[in-house]
Amino acid sequence: MTDPTASAEPPSGPPARRRGRPSRAASAGTRDRILTAAREEFSAHGYDKTSVRQIAKAAGVDSALVHHYFGTKEQVFAAAVEVAFAPALAAPDTLAEGPADGVGERLARFVLGVWENPTTRAPLLAILRSAVTNETAAAVFRRLVAAQLVRRVAARLDLPDAELRAExxxxxxxxxxxxxxVLKLEPLASADVEEIIARVSPVVQKHLTQP
Amino acid sequence: MTDPTASAEPPSGPPARRRGRPSRAASAGTRDRILTAAREEFSAHGYDKTSVRQIAKAAGVDSALVHHYFGTKEQVFAAAVEVAFAPALAAPDTLAEGPADGVGERLARFVLGVWENPTTRAPLLAILRSAVTNETAAAVFRRLVAAQLVRRVAARLDLPDAELRAExxxxxxxxxxxxxxVLKLEPLASADVEEIIARVSPVVQKHLTQP
Known part of the structure; x- marks a missing residue:
């Protein structure tokens, strides 16, 4: 397995770049392009049916470069998940941004806001699909959610069973x-999002804070 | 498309049966064998990657017989979903089996009981996987859940927004x-099921009955 941290430079550049080492900015651009391609490929075909080769092709680079930057397919997936999750990672911060009796509403509004917006929904949906259908993808998802969301939300609660409450x-x-x-069950699918927030906020509040 | 209701007899029997028309019992046995094979194939490969031909092969029958009994792949899936859902279909009845202030706990206990048992969990999980990853499978799931669960739970509530509450x-x-x-997030994945029931029951009760 290629160690992605072994060298600061790719082992072989993309065909278009022939004049020696890529600059730091060019490397960052290539890395981002691979990540975008990875997210799109995993999203369209799921974890099982996506290969590093396909991702490399979609990004217009050699497979070796994908391995160089990220390592295995599982590691490319983990990186793509982290990017897709970025909008959700501010969720724990919403808990600190106001009175304690409003944490339920703030968290509900934040999470449903991320899902309501098609741009932030699409990558989350892609990850959820992969995690539900593939055990390796589920493990990646689990580690990220545990470390970045559950533990951080729990840290704000200061209760012994905080992680279970957060979950x-x-x-x-x-x-x-x-x-x-996803399943688009009516009347939930067409209900006003404010109506949903009003109904789930007390429940989220109850889980997070009720003795 | 073959009309599955056009004739009471299959257009061609399985190879083992050569002495004329199958009996009613033999037909029921074949139908069940196809359904079991369908559930296993959809479960193992998902909706997208399962064909009527594969299902027929797994059941040891001709594809024409699958079409005869069920129609299209979507219709085979719908029938398999209905069978997989059978254990969950008693959920609405639990609402009527005791005092009104216990509906939350009864429903939580029933649903988590179905998921806790590996035999009833496996087919539900297979459907959920297909429904999350394929739009046709989602539509089948949606129709069944709407008709068999949401509407029936709502009918017991006698409130104007009963369907939204049930959802x-x-x-x-x-x-x-x-x-x-599915995602197996800790500590939720290892928590005692009675602890989970105790924590979600008041929430389910709140959604279903609180003014």
Whole structure:
């Protein structure tokens, strides 16, 4: 397996770049292009049916460069998931941004806002699809969600069972998103988002703070 | 397209049966064998990657017989979903089996009980996987859940917004099942099921009955 940290330079550049080492800016551009291609390929075909070769082709680079920057397919997936998750990672911060009796509403509004926006919804949906259908993808998802969301939300709660509370609150929000945006069950799918927020906020609040 | 209701007899029997028309019992046996094969094939490969031909092969029958009994691939899937859903279909009945202030706990206990048992969990998981990754499978799932669960739970509630209430209660339970049994997030995945029931029951109760 290629060690992505072994060298600061790619082992072989893309065909268009022939004049020696790529600049730092060019490297960052290539890395981003690979990540975007990875997200699109995983999104369109799922984890199982996506190969590093396909991702490289979609990004217009050699497979070796994908391995250089990210390592294995699992590691490319983890990096793509992290990017796709970026908009959701501010969720724990919303808990600190106001009175304690409003954490339920702030978290519900934030999470449903991310799902309501097609631009931030698409990558989340792609990850959820891969995680639900493939065990390796589920493990990547699990590690990221545990480290970046559950632990950080729990850290704000200061209760002994904070992680379980955070997960049950997340279960209400993820279940609502699944039924509204993926399975599209009516009347939930067409209900006004403010109506949904009003109904789930007390539940999220209850999970997070009720003794 | 073959009309599955056009004749009471299959157009061609399985190879083992050569002595004229199959009996009613033999037909029922073949139908069940096809359904079991369909559930296993959809479960293992997902909706997209499963063909009627594969299902027929797994059941040891001709593809024409699958079309005769069920119609299109979508219709085979719908029939398999209905069978997989059978254990969940008693959920609405639990609402009537005791005092009104216990509906939350009864529904939570019932739904988590179905997910906790590997025999009833496997087919539900297979459907959820197909529904999350394929739009046709999602539509089949949606119609069944709407008709068999949401409407029936709502009918017991006698409130104007009963369907939305039923769906938000289901969102808590489906989200919990997804995170516990599919994504396996800790500490939720290893928590005692009675602890989970104790925590989600008041939420389900709130969604279903609180004014």
């Amino acid at each position: 049950l609150a997340a279960a209400q929000l993820v279940g609502t998103a699944l039924m509204r945006y | 938000l209660a289901a969102a808590q339970l489906v989200g919990t099942a997804l995170m516990r049994y």
